Amino acid sequence: MTKSVLIEKVSERVGSLTRKQTEIVVDTVFESIKEALVRGEKIEIRGFGNFKPKNRKPRKARNPKTGEKVDVPQKRVLHFKVGKALREAMNTGERT
Amino acid sequence: MTKADLVERIFEKIGLSKKEAQEIIEILFDTMKQTFIEGESVKISGFGTFNVRQKMARRGRNPKTGDDLEITPRRVITFRASNQLKSVMEK
Numbered sequence: 001m002t003k004s005v006l007i008e009k010v011s012e013r014v015g016s017l018t019r020k021q022t023e024i025v026v027d028t029v030f031e032s033i034k035e036a037l038v039r040g041e042k043i044e045i046r047g048f049g050n051f052k053p054k055n056r057k058p059r060k061a062r063n064p065k066t067g068e069k070v071d072v073p074q075k076r077v078l079h080f081k082v083g084k085a086l087r088e089a090m091n092t093g094e095r096t
Numbered sequence: 097m098t099k100a101d102l103v104e105r106i107f108e109k110i111g112l113s114k115k116e117a118q119e120i121i122e123i124l125f126d127t128m129k130q131t132f133i134e135g136e137s138v139k140i141s142g143f144g145t146f147n148v149r150q151k152m153a154r155r156g157r158n159p160k161t162g163d164d165l166e167i168t169p170r171r172v173i174t175f176r177a178s179n180q181l182k183s184v185m186e187k
Binding site for chain 2: 001002003006009010013014016017020021024025026028029030032033034035036037038041042043044045046047048049051053071075076077078080086087090091
């Protein structure tokens with residue numbers, strides 16, 4: 001499912017908003033999550049999951065082809081952990 | 097950041113009432129959940145992809161007691177950030 005199909009589905013369920021308005025809201029949600037992650041904040045969506053920025057230390061690695069040492073700088077990566085309710089529903093098929 | 101903060105953002109940026117913003121956020125995450133339960137992946141361009149993966153049964157161990165046990169087959173969700181999101185987060 002792509003974002004446009006998701007917007008379509010959400011729009012059908014909302015009723016009070018047009019498709020365009022729904023699109024703006026959905027875009028704003030993902031944009032806001034993204035901005036919070038860039039600020040280093042954790043996002044907690046109950047029943048869905050958590051998005052958490054994690055710091056990776058700088059390390060020395062090797063180019064496997066040439067054997068040369070390369071410095072991998074410190075960086076921040078994103079970790080997603082599925083919420084308990086969703087994780088369980090995935091295996092019982094229950095609607096949450 | 098929680099759902100309440102997202103509601104606040106929608107209220108400030110778009111001017112929907114908080115009640116409306118809350119309703120649509122609930123519907124958004126619920127629609128995604130139902131899609132996963134049906135076994136379908138969700139791709140949000142510029143953000144990332146949520147994939148539904150089937151895991152086989154395998155032998156495992158209770159890390160506390162050390163007992164052998166069978167890990168039942170299950171479906172899991174994995175998330176992969178888009179390259180765009182990865183690069184803005186790297187800093």
